[in-house]
Amino acid sequence: MEILTETLIMEKPKQVRNRKPGCDKPHIEVEKLNLYIQDNHILKNISLAIPDKSITCIIGPSGCGKTTLLRTFNRLHDDNVDVRITGKLFVDCEDIYAKDAEVTHIRKKMGLLAQRPCSLPMSILDNVVYGPRLHGVRGKHKLHEIAYHQLSAVGLWDEVKDRLKTPASKLSIGQQQRLCLARGLAVEPDIILGDEATSALDPISSKTIEELFVSLKDKYTIVLVTHTLRQAKRIADYVAFMYMGELIEFGTADQVFNNPKHKLTQEYISGGFS
16 A cells, blocks of 8 residues: 655645754654633643554543544644633644644645544545645646545555546445545655544444554654544554543553553443443
8 A cells, every 4th residue: 555655745844943852753742731621621631652653542431522632633622712721732842732733734644534434525546646735746647646646555446447527425424434534645744643533334334444544653743632442442543541530550462451560540441330
């Protein structure tokens, strides 16, 4: 599976401001992160380091802050005036919440796969090349090549190659979710974020998406919110367990599922509460 790189117009390397001293490894690192919505303390002093080129699953009961934490990684809370965030969050060693952080290139580093497919109201082809066009890629041949590589990467090319000009809305839900993943990969992110990305899909489509994540982890850092423990057990390399806005435990999937350090983690994974 090859992700196209040579046809994209490459940006000049940016000098990383707000760089963490001694940091030389690209990953996500959270330090004492707190998030408030008005007077409600939602995320409470979160600290963790998410390794590069791996799948990290964030688990926990409904309302524990999983999605809220995920949305801090690409600053999706920025438009909510009621949200206040303190602490530091480093992406590729850069503090993305520093006052002079430049948001556009931060968000370009990340592809987000939402709970339900969000295909754009345009053709299958135009969905895939939407991001590259925004970033200056021109030429019918270049754009078609991007579409070919990314649709092939998500196993969709053979299913849609004869109807690239048809509306994306004509695809099945599972196909639309793979299309959204292809669209995210087309801008060459470093990180893939998934917010319960298979919860709206049938079991076969869910398995397809899971297999795609596993096949892509040697190229990307993948962070997934999931409410399904079985899914986390199948695909996670690392697991973060959250409860009531706090990070209770973080470790390898084997350690968290087979030898949890905290009683609350043990109770959750054994089905004591959900």
